[in-house]
Amino acid sequence: MGKPTGFMEFGREPAHVRPPLERVKDWGETHPGYEEATLRDQGARCMDCGIPYCHSGELVNGLAMGCPIHNLIPEWNDLVYRGQWREAIIRLHKTNNFPEFTGRVCPAPCEGSCTLGISQPPVTIKMIENEIIERAFLEGWVVPEPPLSRTGMKAAVVGSGPAGLAAAAQLNRAGHAVTVFERDDRVGGLLMYGIPNMKLDKSVIDRRVKLLEAEGIDFVTGTAVGLDIAAEKLVKEYDAVVLAIGSTVPRDLKVEGRELAGVHFAMEFLVANTRALLGGPATPVSAAGRDVVVIGGGDTGTDCVGTAIRQGAKSVVQLEILPRPPETRTADNPWPQWPKVYKVDYGQEEAAAMWGADPRRYLVNTRRLVGDGGGHVKAIETVEIEWVHAPGGRLEMNECAGTEGSLPADLVLIAMGFTGPAPELPAAFGCKLDHRGNIVHDDDFMTTTPGVFAAGDCARGQSLVVWAINEGRLAARAVDKFLMFGESVLPDYLGGGAPATAIRWHTGPIGDLRAEAEPDQRVGAAQRLHGPLPPLPVEAEGGDLRRRSGPEDALGRHLSVFVAPLHLASRLAVEH
Numbered sequence: 001m002g003k004p005t006g007f008m009e010f011g012r013e014p015a016h017v018r019p020p021l022e023r024v025k026d027w028g029e030t031h032p033g034y035e036e037a038t039l040r041d042q043g044a045r046c047m048d049c050g051i052p053y054c055h056s057g058e059l060v061n062g063l064a065m066g067c068p069i070h071n072l073i074p075e076w077n078d079l080v081y082r083g084q085w086r087e088a089i090i091r092l093h094k095t096n097n098f099p100e101f102t103g104r105v106c107p108a109p110c111e112g113s114c115t116l117g118i119s120q121p122p123v124t125i126k127m128i129e130n131e132i133i134e135r136a137f138l139e140g141w142v143v144p145e146p147p148l149s150r151t152g153m154k155a156a157v158v159g160s161g162p163a164g165l166a167a168a169a170q171l172n173r174a175g176h177a178v179t180v181f182e183r184d185d186r187v188g189g190l191l192m193y194g195i196p197n198m199k200l201d202k203s204v205i206d207r208r209v210k211l212l213e214a215e216g217i218d219f220v221t222g223t224a225v226g227l228d229i230a231a232e233k234l235v236k237e238y239d240a241v242v243l244a245i246g247s248t249v250p251r252d253l254k255v256e257g258r259e260l261a262g263v264h265f266a267m268e269f270l271v272a273n274t275r276a277l278l279g280g281p282a283t284p285v286s287a288a289g290r291d292v293v294v295i296g297g298g299d300t301g302t303d304c305v306g307t308a309i310r311q312g313a314k315s316v317v318q319l320e321i322l323p324r325p326p327e328t329r330t331a332d333n334p335w336p337q338w339p340k341v342y343k344v345d346y347g348q349e350e351a352a353a354m355w356g357a358d359p360r361r362y363l364v365n366t367r368r369l370v371g372d373g374g375g376h377v378k379a380i381e382t383v384e385i386e387w388v389h390a391p392g393g394r395l396e397m398n399e400c401a402g403t404e405g406s407l408p409a410d411l412v413l414i415a416m417g418f419t420g421p422a423p424e425l426p427a428a429f430g431c432k433l434d435h436r437g438n439i440v441h442d443d444d445f446m447t448t449t450p451g452v453f454a455a456g457d458c459a460r461g462q463s464l465v466v467w468a469i470n471e472g473r474l475a476a477r478a479v480d481k482f483l484m485f486g487e488s489v490l491p492d493y494l495g496g497g498a499p500a501t502a503i504r505w506h507t508g509p510i511g512d513l514r515a516e517a518e519p520d521q522r523v524g525a526a527q528r529l530h531g532p533l534p535p536l537p538v539e540a541e542g543g544d545l546r547r548r549s550g551p552e553d554a555l556g557r558h559l560s561v562f563v564a565p566l567h568l569a570s571r572l573a574v575e576h
């Protein structure tokens with residue numbers, strides 16, 4: 001703790017955002033940078049708590065408490081206060097492969113759990129995270145870190161969202177050859193084509209992808225697994241497969257008039273807009289000059305509001321079926337849970353600046369979409385609702401008589417969430433889905449098909465970037481163990497237990513070789529899915545090296561284990 005009195009001396013610095021009426025004129029990010037002195041003061045506010053709730057990352061009553069990837073927040077707060085930025089990025093990268101994504105778009109459950117938040121505004125953790133990584137890029141400290149050796153194992157990752165990218169980065173770091181398959185034309189998943197530019201500029205994704213490529217990851221875009229390349233081919237050619245295909249099936253609005261022109265899923269609108277901004281064709285779904293109604297009050301709905309405003313919408317209304325959240329925590333939502341309180345996000349702030357009021361209307365249900373007689377939507381019929389407890393405690397929606405209304409709408413955007421991954425691909429891999437339509441996996445992220453793993457929204461349901469990164473990292477560790485005889489050099493869920501750059505051949509006995517290993521020997525294990533190991537280097541055969549061929553496992557894989565003195569062990573690591 002750099003400054004014991006910091007939290008008493010300095011207040012929380014409000015987020016520096018460009019004024020709403022200025023930023024709606026362009027697609028640039030809403031946040032400019034911060035002065036170094038400001039950041040040091042903000043770092044000094046951290047109390048270095050004995051139990052840092054900010055870093056705990058647990059689910060309590062279904063709500064996140066603390067950082068899901070267990071960022072070492074008090075450590076880097078302190079380092080920023082001391083001006084030790086390089087050490088700060090080393091700490092940050094220990095638990096987070098992509099702080100430049102979370103630093104921009106994470107809703108920051110860490111801040112909701114910060115102890116200072118009990119009596120004062122919490123530490124500005126997210127702002128500090130983003131500034132650490134941006135400073136590191138600026139100083140040239142973020143460079144490719146390819147693995148020192150390769151294992152000879154091949155892993156395929158399907159989907160290049162944050163879960164797929166994190167899994168790929170970690171597996172590559174462990175020395176496996178990684179290929180990422182992405183059906184879209186660009187890498188990034190919802191980071192690229194969901195979250196709009198003003199929240200996350202696309203150059204930020206490209207910058208990271210270039211680093212991953214330089215570390216040795218192969219990206220194959222424009223290739224839908226299951227269509228352009230068969231699932232069986234992947235299973236045959238790769239030693240493990242990670243499915244990170246996201247939750248992409250949108251929840252539909254089942255009302256009269258749904259078929260009218262001008263009624264679109266949010267993603268049709270957002271994806272087309274980003275494509276156009278990246279040099280693609282002009283968007284076919286424009287809000288310019290239109291009365292826009294967004295159905296859904298979540299992140300996706302907010303992004304539709306911000307995008308519609310920038311396209312030149314005439315008016316924007318956002319309908320939410322739930323009640324307006326309270327201004328402060330309620331008794332059943334205590335600290336350190338995620339605070340379910342009223343928040344104004346960038347889109348609502350901009351709409352208020354344009355038209356004088358928050359665009360959200362709470363407790364409103366859509367009854368019918370009305371056409372103009374020519375097949376295009378022209379209005380939306382609504383009714384106010386209330387939530388009541390039905391017998392058995394279940395909440396039920398009641399329409400309130402006499403509250404029927406109508407809103408002009410010549411563009412209706414449905415942002416009501418997602419129901420799960422497209423089921424065809426899991427089916428092609430023989431993976432079971434749960435009752436919510438998500439891919440089932442065990443505690444080691446393995447699906448019901450051996451050797452096929454799942455991570456991110458396709459398995460946990462629609463969630464957040466930070467959880468996707470967390471699952472990608474954990475799935476990579478599980479795959480590494482699967483490929484390497486139950487051992488992994490990748491960090492565990494707390495980010496510990498492994499060096500930043502992995503050397504696959506490590507000191508110490510493994511399994512039944514415990515008795516044979518000498519103190520100065522390295523012992524390694526290697527599995528091959530297809531056929532025996534290639535011949536050993538000639539000079540390695542004989543006295544110094546012992547190779548043990550284990551039995552085939554349940555999947556028919558051949559397992560070989562080596563015991564070798566240090567110099568040969570490292571050599572083998574490179575050649576195999």
Ligand SMILES: Cc1cc2nc3c(=O)[nH]c(=O)nc-3n(C[C@H](O)[C@H](O)[C@H](O)COP(=O)(O)OP(=O)(O)OC[C@H]3O[C@@H](n4cnc5c(N)ncnc54)[C@H](O)[C@@H]3O)c2cc1C
Binds near residue numbers: 244303425
């Ligand atoms: C509009 C919007 C805004 C959001 N804003 C935020 C935010 O501000 N903060 C936040 O934390 N979270 C936000 N989220 C949620 C967040 O983006 C997701 O939780 C996260 O991206 C999930 O990551 P993922 O890797 O599991 O899946 P995705 O990011 O969905 O990536 C899945 C990838 O798999 C690819 N794929 C699917 N099928 C195949 C196939 N057969 N072959 C090859 N590739 C395939 C897809 O093309 C996609 O690129 C937002 C979501 C949306 C929709």
Ligand code: SF4
Binds near residue numbers: 045054125
């Ligand atoms: S909970 Fe808040 S004050 Fe405590 S260590 Fe974490 S960031 Fe610092």
